[in-house]
Amino acid sequence: MNTTPSIHRSPIIGIALEPAGWHPAAWRLQGIAPAELFSARYWSELLRDIDSSVVDFVTFEESIGLQSSDFRRIDDKEDQVRGRLSPVALTALAVFETQRLGVIATRNLTHSEPYSIATEIASLNLLSGGRVGLRAQVTSRSIDRRHFVRPQPVPELKESDIYFPERIGTRLEPVFSSATESIEILRGLWSTWSEGALQEGVDGRFVDIDKISDKLIVTKTFEVAGPLAIPVVEGLKPVVLALAHHAQVPYRLAVASADAILVTPTPSANGVTIGDVLDAVNAECDAVRRNLIDEPLAILVDLVVFLGTTHCEAVQQKRALDELSGAPYSSDTDIFVGSVDELIHRIDELVSAGAHGVRLRPAVNGRDIPLVLEQLAAVFGASTRVSTLRERLQAASLETSATK
Numbered sequence: 312m313n314t315t316p317s318i319h320r321s322p323i324i325g326i327a328l329e330p331a332g333w334h335p336a337a338w339r340l341q342g343i344a345p346a347e348l349f350s351a352r353y354w355s356e357l358l359r360d361i362d363s364s365v366v367d368f369v370t371f372e373e374s375i376g377l378q379s380s381d382f383r384r385i386d387d388k389e390d391q392v393r394g395r396l397s398p399v400a401l402t403a404l405a406v407f408e409t410q411r412l413g414v415i416a417t418r419n420l421t422h423s424e425p426y427s428i429a430t431e432i433a434s435l436n437l438l439s440g441g442r443v444g445l446r447a448q449v450t451s452r453s454i455d456r457r458h459f460v461r462p463q464p465v466p467e468l469k470e471s472d473i474y475f476p477e478r479i480g481t482r483l484e485p486v487f488s489s490a491t492e493s494i495e496i497l498r499g500l501w502s503t504w505s506e507g508a509l510q511e512g513v514d515g516r517f518v519d520i521d522k523i524s525d526k527l528i529v530t531k532t533f534e535v536a537g538p539l540a541i542p543v544v545e546g547l548k549p550v551v552l553a554l555a556h557h558a559q560v561p562y563r564l565a566v567a568s569a570d571a572i573l574v575t576p577t578p579s580a581n582g583v584t585i586g587d588v589l590d591a592v593n594a595e596c597d598a599v600r601r602n603l604i605d606e607p608l609a610i611l612v613d614l615v616v617f618l619g620t621t622h623c624e625a626v627q628q629k630r631a632l633d634e635l636s637g638a639p640y641s642s643d644t645d646i647f648v649g650s651v652d653e654l655i656h657r658i659d660e661l662v663s664a665g666a667h668g669v670r671l672r673p674a675v676n677g678r679d680i681p682l683v684l685e686q687l688a689a690v691f692g693a694s695t696r697v698s699t700l701r702e703r704l705q706a707a708s709l710e711t712s713a714t715k
Contacts, residue, residue, distance in 0.1 A: 321691060322658060323611060323668025323707045325368045325413075326361060326683070328401075332675040333615055333642075335391040336635035341677040349396060351404060357676065358408045364684040365691040367703055368413030369405065370446055370552070370670065371398035375419055375455040384454060391636070399431050406439040413442050413700035415552055420493040421450035421463055421486055426535055428493075429500040433541040436549045441699030444550035447494055447569065449486045451479065463489070480560030487564045492530035494551060494568040499528035503537035506545045550701045554613065556643065557583045557591065566595040571609035571704050573670055575644035585612060585664045607708040612661050613644040614654075615672040618679045622649045632674065640674070651686040667707045 330348040331338035338348065347353050361369060377385050377393055398416040405414040416435075418428050428445070436443035453465045465486060472478040480487070508522035523538045554573040555561035565572040572592065576585045592610060596603060617632075619625030625648045633639050640646065647654060658669055673679035 321707070322662045322666070323368075323609060323704065324366050324658075324687065324691075325370060325415075325611060325668070325670035326366055326680065327370045327372070327613070327670050327672045328357070328676070329372060329672075330392050330395065332677075332679065333672040334617075334629075334632045334636070334640055334674040336632045337675040338392055339390070339635050340632055340675055343677075345392075348392065349394070354396075354401060354404055355408045357680070358405050358412070360684060361680070362409035362412040365687050366412065366684070367668070368415055368444070368700060370415040371396075371401045371405075371417060373398045373417040373419055373448065375422065375450065376452065376457075383452075399435070402435050402443060406435055406443065409442075411442070413444065413703065414439065415444040415446050415550075415700075417446040417448050419448045419450055420490040421465065422455065423493075425493045425496040425533070426500065426539075429497045429539055430541055432497075432549045433501060433539060433543050436547060437541060437543070441547040441701065444552060444570075444700055445497070446552040446554070446573075447490055447564075448554070449483065449490045451483060451486070476556035476558040476561070479556065480558035484560050487560050489532070491564050491568050492533055495530050496528050496533060496535050497551070498548075499526070500535065500537055500539040501543045501548050503539050504542045504544075509542055547699065548701070550704060557588060559591070559595070562591055562595045563599070566592060566601055566608065567599050569608070570701065571611060573611050573613050574666075575613050577645050579645060585661055585666055589665045603708070607705045609667045609704040609708045610665070612666050612669045613672065614657070614669055615640075615642045615644060615646045615674060616654060616679055616683075617646070617648045617674045618651055618654065618682045620650060620682070622653060625649050628678065629674070642672075644672075651682050654683075655686070655690055667704075 327333070331341060331343055338345070358369070372395060374395055378391070378395070398418065402414050402416040405412065416432065420428070432443060432445045450465055451468055453467050455465070466482050468479065468482060472482060503524045503526065505522040505524070508519055510516040510518055526537050528535045528537065550570040551568060552571045552573060553565040553569040554575070555565040556575050574588045574592070576583050576588045578584045589610065596608065601608065617625050617629040619628055629640065629648050647657060661669060671683060673683070
């Protein structure tokens with residue numbers, strides 16, 4: 312008997328891609344040669360498989376410095392994946408290997424130049440027809456500063472802060488404030504080309520120069536002059552995502568600046584439920600006077616997933632991975648262990664509570680992603696996907712608002 316649930320409202324489904332998966336032993340369980348994780352073939356095959364599914368978008372992570380199990384320094388582990396391809400390079404590959412999939416590049420705003428980020432993302436978004444977005448990230452590791460000639464000062468987190476999102480938000484408030492200004496600059500640069508700036512080539516005219524603005528974009532601490540070197544069509548402006556843990560400061564950044572927010576309820580760890588998160592996000596929307604009808608905000612729940620064809624198989628999978636790495640896996644968000652049917656029930660619960668969808672972090676790409684792609688199709692079928700990533704996010708968030 313088929314026990315797969317039926318979800319009446321189609322949620323947004325995203326997948327956060329790491330080289331082998333989010334568990335540090337994922338590459339060992341799959342038997343992947345380290346060099347394969349940095350090959351175009353590996354990523355192309357993975358992206359094409361996802362593109363043919365009902366998944367709405369993927370995200371690529373960025374790390375300024377080398378990954379480390381120690382927050383304060385680079386560790387000396389040799390049995391875990393180290394190194395990542397540039398998220399911008401992977402996004403460019405994805406644009407040309409996929410037809411409909413949304414692709415979101417993570418970019419660190421703390422030590423990066425907004426004009427360069429605006430150019431990168433706008434270029435890829437234009438080439439993709441509106442399928443590319445930015446996940447805005449801030450630096451929380453002071454050791455990353457050493458990679459820059461003129462680094463921005465970063466407050467030093469204490470080890471005990473890591474387990475308390477409110478402490479992180481308070482200590483890193485200057486970093487979040489700077490990121491809010493950076494996003495303001497990005498949006499300003501993406502608005503320097505008005506509708507009709509590109510001409511039809513009649514009478515030898517390539518552009519209408521009066522529709523290209525050289526305005527100075529001014530924030531509290533930055534001044535950046537337009538125009539952007541890349542034409543940005545009004546209907547194809549890139550979307551901005553932000554991940555926010557359960558604290559006022561990161562919520563305020565996301566609500567003030569983003570089109571979608573990735574949230575991390577952790578009911579099994581500290582009792583923070585999706586209801587608590589939604590209440591906090593809505594309170595911040597009220598505080599900044601964001602009208603969710605005029606400015607929709609998609610709320611997506613981050614979940615690490617260990618999947619199996621049965622619940623028991625998924626538990627065994629996680630146990631095997633933890634034994635390989637020598638420690639139980641932990642995360643900044645909730646960890647789901649179970650079958651895909653159970654995952655679909657979980658997604659249904661989150662959507663029924665008011666979330667607009669999920670971003671899944673597969674523990675093992677080669678195991679978890681095929682299970683997700685195969686069985687989600689049975690639930691969502693060949694549902695119609697609108698053309699741009701922005702339209703999809705807005706449609707889902709407005710659909711939820713209309714049903715309340």
